Amino acid sequence: MSAPLPRSLDPAPGELLPGYLLRMAHRLDLKPLDLGRLCGLVTGSTFPARHMVRLDQDRTRHIADVCRLNPAEVHGLTLAGQAPGYTPLRIDYLGRHQSTVTMANDGWVLTAFSRYCPDCLRDTADLPGGPVWDGAWRLPHTFLCERHQRILDWQCPTCHAPAFSNGYRADGRWRPTQLIPAPAQRLHPARCRHRRSTGPNAACGQGLDQPARPPVRPAAAMTHAHQRLAEAATAADHEVASLGQQVSAQCFFNDIRATVAAVRGTWPMAGELLTDIGPVDTITAHIEALRRPHPERTAALGDGRVARTFGHPPADPLAAADLMAITVAILDNPTGHHTLAHLLSDLPSTSTAHIRLRHHAQHCSPAMTAVIRRSVRFPRKAAGPPALFPQPATHRGRLDPDAISTPLPEHWTAPLDELGAPHRQLRRDAAIRLVQMATGCSRRSAAFHLQIPLGSLHSATISIQAWQKEPGNAAAYQKALHRVAEIARHG
Structure with missing residues (x-):
C-alpha cells in the first residue's frame, strides 16, 4: 500500500x-x-x-x-x-x-x-x-x-x-x-x-498553448450539433429528441452512429440533400481517403490516423464538425426518416455500413429502427428460395408501412379469403408483400420489419410460390393485394 x-x-x-x-x-x-x-x-x-x-x-x-x-x-x-x-x-x-x-x-x-x-x-x-x-x-x-x-x-x-x-x-x-x-x-x-523516436528525450516537447494559426470559427450548425451531443452525453436519465420522438440518450447516440454510417456510406448524396448546411469539402476529403485501398490510405496522409478512424468520427475536428452538423440536422428534423430512407436505399448491400446497420437496427430509436428495416436490403440467401413472383413497389409514398402488421386486421382480409389459398401462409405472405408495395424493399427486409421469424418466412414463401404457379392464381393474387392496399389506405 x-x-x-x-x-x-x-x-x-x-x-x-x-x-x-x-x-x-x-x-x-x-x-x-x-x-x-x-x-x-x-x-x-x-x-x-x-x-x-x-x-x-x-x-x-x-x-x-x-x-x-x-x-x-x-x-x-x-x-x-x-x-x-x-x-x-x-x-x-x-x-x-x-x-x-x-x-x-x-x-x-x-x-x-x-x-x-x-x-x-x-x-x-x-x-x-x-x-x-x-x-x-x-x-x-x-x-x-x-x-x-x-x-x-x-x-x-x-x-x-x-x-x-x-x-x-x-x-x-x-x-x-x-x-x-x-x-x-x-x-x-x-x-x-509525441515520441518521434526512442530514447530518454524522445518526446517532441513543443508547447501546445501557443496557436500556430488563427482559430477556425464554427458555423451555427456546428455549434448546435456540439451542444446537442454534449447534453445527451451527460443526460443519463433524461430523454432527448430524435426523428420527432423523445428517446433515451442511449437510443439517440445509436441513431447518431447509424446516421453517420448512412451519410458516409452514400456520400455525397447527403450533402446534395441538405444544401443549407454549407460547404462540406472536409467530409469529401475524409471519405475519399477512407475509400482508398489500405496501403494508399496510410501513405496518402502519412501518419496512420485514417486507419484508426475508419468507421468512426473523423480525427480532424473540422471534418468531425461538418459530419456531425449534417447528422444532427437529419435527426432534428421530424421528417428526417425520409432523408434517411433516400440514403439507405442507395447503400450498397456489400458495404461495411450496410452490415453495421443491420446489426445496430434493434438498438436504435423506434423511428430509426423502422426506417432501417424498411430501407436496408438484406442478403437474399438468408431468406430461403428467391421469390419467383417479385413484388413491385406500386404504393410507395401512398401506403404507410408502419400501419401494416401480422396478422393482418380482419377487416382487410376479405379479398384474400376469396382466393382459396392456404389461409395462414397467404395472410403472412400478403403482409410481407404490402410492406414491399409500400417501400420497394426485399422480402427479407419486409419480414424483418414485421418481425416475422426466418422459419415462418421460409414456410410462407414455399407454400405461396407453389400456389401461385397454378394458372390464374398469381394475377388474382395481385388484384386482391391492390384491393387490400386500398382498404389499408382508407382505414
Whole structure:
C-alpha cells in the first residue's frame, strides 16, 4: 500500500485522470510513470488507457488514498463519471459485453489522442501543476470550444502528430495507447509528448498553448450539433429528441452512429440533400481517403490516423464538425426518416455500413429502427428460395408501412379469403408483400420489419410460390393485394 503523497491537487472541472496525473506529477517533479506506479495504474512499463474509461472500487480507493481525494472525486476523473449518457461506455453496448480494454480501443468511445484548445491551456496555466486538459476533448464527437468559439486543434504545430498521443509506427499503425504518452519523461503539461523516436528525450516537447494559426470559427450548425451531443452525453436519465420522438440518450447516440454510417456510406448524396448546411469539402476529403485501398490510405496522409478512424468520427475536428452538423440536422428534423430512407436505399448491400446497420437496427430509436428495416436490403440467401413472383413497389409514398402488421386486421382480409389459398401462409405472405408495395424493399427486409421469424418466412414463401404457379392464381393474387392496399389506405 503506497503512502499518501506529501501534496495533492483538487481536480479541475471536466478533467480526466490523464490530465490530473500529469499536473500532479509536474507539481511534485515526478515522472508520470512513477506516479502511476504509486497509484497502482502501471502494468510493467505500460500505462494502460483503460483506466480512463472506468475504475473498479479497489483501485478507486487506492488512488483516493494516495492522492488525498475522496472516491467520488476519483470516479469523476473517468469517462464513466463524466458522460453517464454516452452509449458506447455501457458494458452491454449494442447487445455485446465489452471490457474497459475494448472501450479504450474503440474510436466511438475515445480518441487515441486529444483534441485541445490552446486558449484553454493558456487560461489555466497558472493553476497548481499547470494547465488543464479537458476530458471532453477525448470524446470523438467533441470538436469545438464553446468558451472561445473556435474549432479545436488536434496536431502539434511542430511534429504534426496528434496531440497527447503515443504516436504511430513507421507502417502507419498506431502504437498501443497509453494513459499518458511518454510517461518516463518530465514535461510541462502543455508540452507535446509525441515520441518521434526512442530514447530518454524522445518526446517532441513543443508547447501546445501557443496557436500556430488563427482559430477556425464554427458555423451555427456546428455549434448546435456540439451542444446537442454534449447534453445527451451527460443526460443519463433524461430523454432527448430524435426523428420527432423523445428517446433515451442511449437510443439517440445509436441513431447518431447509424446516421453517420448512412451519410458516409452514400456520400455525397447527403450533402446534395441538405444544401443549407454549407460547404462540406472536409467530409469529401475524409471519405475519399477512407475509400482508398489500405496501403494508399496510410501513405496518402502519412501518419496512420485514417486507419484508426475508419468507421468512426473523423480525427480532424473540422471534418468531425461538418459530419456531425449534417447528422444532427437529419435527426432534428421530424421528417428526417425520409432523408434517411433516400440514403439507405442507395447503400450498397456489400458495404461495411450496410452490415453495421443491420446489426445496430434493434438498438436504435423506434423511428430509426423502422426506417432501417424498411430501407436496408438484406442478403437474399438468408431468406430461403428467391421469390419467383417479385413484388413491385406500386404504393410507395401512398401506403404507410408502419400501419401494416401480422396478422393482418380482419377487416382487410376479405379479398384474400376469396382466393382459396392456404389461409395462414397467404395472410403472412400478403403482409410481407404490402410492406414491399409500400417501400420497394426485399422480402427479407419486409419480414424483418414485421418481425416475422426466418422459419415462418421460409414456410410462407414455399407454400405461396407453389400456389401461385397454378394458372390464374398469381394475377388474382395481385388484384386482391391492390384491393387490400386500398382498404389499408382508407382505414
